[in-house]
Amino acid sequence: MCMICEGRTHEEAARWLELTIVTHGWAVLGVEPDDPADPTGSWLYTVGATESFGVPELIITDRPVTEAHHVLNWAVETLRDSGTLADLAADDVDWAPVHDRHLSTDLFNQYFNHYERWPAAGRVIQLFPSTLEHCAACIRASSTDLSDPSSRVDQNPPGWADS
Secondary structure, eight states: OOTTTTTOOHHHHHHHHHHHHHHHSOEEEEEOOSSTTOOTTOEEEEESHHHHHSOOEEEEESSOHHHHHHHHHHHHHHHHHHOOTHHHHHTTEEEEEOOGGGTTSGGGHHHHHHHSSOOOTTOEEEEEEOOSSSOHHHHHHTSOOTTSTTOOOOOSOTTTTTO
């Protein structure tokens, strides 16, 4: 998921991001866990949803990458079409605004690289989607909760600080 970590240049990553946003309105970026069987420490987030559709950017932490990617795309489409977070809650997705403390960190590095500014306060929402095995509240309890300013997040995984 981190193109720089996979060996692409900064220019290639920037071109991909720009083309994806122009084509779809948003892109999903993030950092995969070292061990795919344990998603702890991973995060995926959107870039472009606010600028393209006026809806919040979204982030999911500590979930399997394929699941998080699918949910983020579905959630942006839902918000784009309805404009309300209530539709996410109706589908058993819990959510919370990301605390301002976490916005100007390496969590959103590619957002900053693209827009040359950090995401705006109150414009990033963390999602806690239910699964067949676990309810949204269970997912929230097992995820890094970015609405909490004291949450400890590995904001500088290997290779990410330079991306």
